Amino acid sequence: MSHLLAGKTALVLGVANKWSIAYFIARAFVREGASLVLTYQGERQRATVEELGAELTAASILNCDVTKQEELDALISALKQHAPVHAVVHSIAFANRDDLSRPFVETGRDGYLLAQEVSAYSLVAVARAVSPLMTAGGSITTLTYLGSTRVVQNYNVMGVAKAALEASMRYLASDLGPANIRVNAISAGPIKTASARAVKDFSKMLEAANIAPLRRNTDPAEVADTAVFLASDLGRGVTGNVLFVDAGFQVIGLASAN
Ligand code: NAP
Numbered sequence: 001m002s003h004l005l006a007g008k009t010a011l012v013l014g015v016a017n018k019w020s021i022a023y024f025i026a027r028a029f030v031r032e033g034a035s036l037v038l039t040y041q042g043e044r045q046r047a048t049v050e051e052l053g054a055e056l057t058a059a060s061i062l063n064c065d066v067t068k069q070e071e072l073d074a075l076i077s078a079l080k081q082h083a084p085v086h087a088v089v090h091s092i093a094f095a096n097r098d099d100l101s102r103p104f105v106e107t108g109r110d111g112y113l114l115a116q117e118v119s120a121y122s123l124v125a126v127a128r129a130v131s132p133l134m135t136a137g138g139s140i141t142t143l144t145y146l147g148s149t150r151v152v153q154n155y156n157v158m159g160v161a162k163a164a165l166e167a168s169m170r171y172l173a174s175d176l177g178p179a180n181i182r183v184n185a186i187s188a189g190p191i192k193t194a195s196a197r198a199v200k201d202f203s204k205m206l207e208a209a210n211i212a213p214l215r216r217n218t219d220p221a222e223v224a225d226t227a228v229f230l231a232s233d234l235g236r237g238v239t240g241n242v243l244f245v246d247a248g249f250q251v252i253g254l255a256s257a258n
Contacts, residue, residue, distance in 0.1 A: 003031075003032050004032040004033070004195065004228055004229075004231075004232040004233075004234065005029055005032035005033050005034035005087070005228065005231060005232055006032070006033035006034075007033070007035065008033075008034045008035070008086035008087055008126075008231065008232075009034065009035045009036075009059075009082050009085050009086055009087070009179030010026075010029045010034045010036055010037070010085070010086065010087040010088070010089065010231060011039070011079065011085055011086065011087070011088045011089070011130060012026045012029065012036060012037070012038050012039070012088075012089045013027060013038075013039045013051075013064065013066070013090055013091060013092055013126065014039075014040075014089070014090065014091030014092045014143075015038055015039075015040070015050055015052060015091075016040075016045055016048070016049070016194055017052075017194065018052060019192065019193045019194065019220075020091065020100075020193055021091050021143055021191060021193060021220050021223055021224075022089060022091035022162065023052060024220040024221055024223065024224040025089050025091075025111040025223070025227045025228075026038060026052075026058075026226045027055055027056060027224065028221070028224035028225060028227065028228050029056070029087070029089075029202070029227075029228065029231065030056050030057065031080070032232070034086075034087065034231070035059050035082070036050075036053075036057070036058040036059060036060045036194030037058065037059055037060045037061075037062065037079060037085075037092070038053045038056075038060070038061045038062070039061070039062050039063065039064040039075065039076055040061065040062075040064075041064065041065050041066075041118065042063065042064075042065060046063070047185055048191075049061055049089050050110075052183050059082060059186050060078065060082065061079055062075050062078050062079075063075075065116055066092060066118065066122035066125060066126065067118060067122070069125070071124055071183075072126070072129050075129070076129045076130065077131070079130070079133055080133065080221055081134040083135065083229070084133060084134060084135045084136045085130055085134050085138065086134065086136060086137075086138040086139070086231070087138055087139050087140075087141070087143070087231035088126065088127075088130050088134075088138070088139070088140045089140075089141050089142075089227060089231075090123050090126055090140065090141070090143070091142070091143045091146075092118065092119065092122055092124065092141040093116040093118065093119040093143075093158065093161070093162075093195055094114065094115065094119060094195070095111065095114065095115035095118075095119065095157050095158045095161065095198070096114065096115075096157075097198050097249060098111070099111040099112075099115065099156055099157040099158075100154055100155070100156055100157070100158060100186055100198050100199045100200055101108055101154055101200035102156075103156075104150045104156040104157065104160075106226075107156065107157050109192055111157060112160070114153045114159050115157045115158055115160070115161040116160075116207060117133050119158065119161035119162070119164075119165060119179050120161045120162075120165040120168055121164075121168075123140075123142050123165055123168050123169065123172070124168050124172065126140075127140055127172050127176065127183065131179065131181055133178055134179065134181050137179060137180030137181055137182075138182070138231075139179075139181070139182045139183075139184070139230050139231045140172065140176070140181060140182070140183045140184075141183075141184050141185070141186060141227050141230050141231065142165060142169055142183075142184075142185045142186075143185065143186055143188060143223075144162045144165055144185040144186070144187045144188075144242060145158075145159075145162055145187060145188065145190075146187060146244075146246065146249070147159030147162055147188075147251055148162035148166050148173055148187075149163065152205070153201070153204075154182075154200040154201055154202075155199060158199070160241055165185065166242055169183050169184065169185045169240070169242075170183075170240045171179075173205035173239045173240035174198055174240065177239060177240075182230070182235065182236075182238060182239035183239055183240065184230050184235075184238060184239060184240070184241045184242070184243060185241070185242045185243070186223055186226050186227060186230070186242075186243050186244075187242050187243065187244045187245070187246060187250070188220075188223045188246060189207075189209065189212070189216055189217060189218030189245065189249055190202065190205040190206050190208075190209070190217065190218065190219050191217070191223070204242075207247070209247060209249060210257040211222045211244065211252055211255040211256065211257050212247040212248050212249040212252065213247065213248030213249075213251065213252070214247035214248055215247075215257075216247055217246055217247065218234075219246060222245050223245045226243055226245045230243070238245060
């Protein structure tokens, strides 16, 4: 059987536990023959990510809080021994729980800026830091959600951050295209993860899937396979795109479940 990512090195940021979308992506990358570098955010996550990384035979497991430039710099120094890097997955987001439950109009300045920094600016910081190590070209993929362009109750400040993330993705695609580095976003349907549970009434987002064309929720393994496609040579013509992996939910304007 052919391996779509044989000979490629991939950096995956955002594995917190075995439910993380990044974990499914990392697993699919290994299945396709990639050599893997994982990151974790601080000591709190270290043991879990090291355990998952060992299971995935990751080449390295490194600390990186994306809001700390010195940790990004240390990541890049450590990553040099694995260069060239061919694929980067940015699967990171954060907002205060309060800002995911009350009306958006009540969002304070600090909460707004925090969501933007962790969930949107970090893509720019990571792309700027890692792209010099992507000397053979490659792919940077981030994770987004429909709340970037539509109002999804309680998604609030994260929807605004995802809008900035998607716009950043397009500008990065334009800047890095001449180096043959493609930058894309996967817009995943709702998936039960630690971050998702922070959104008030998240279960209602899952229930809404009964009106999606495929009449079901999104399987994280489907998101992971799309990430494989983008990181592989099969995706060589795709950049600056938002690819929806959401059972088709985004096309529905008005429908009733049946
Ligand atoms: P998750 O498992 O909680 O992953 C989020 C990751 O972001 C965690 O590993 C978290 O680490 C990390 N993170 C937060 N702040 C960070 C920081 N300052 N530095 C480094 N890492 C940081 O949840 P997930 O659902 O898989 O989320 C992954 C991505 O998919 C996010 O961008 C999310 O918005 C997106 N997405 C999710 C869904 C969904 O329904 N689940 C749908 C569409 C898009 P800690 O746990 O240590 O904080």
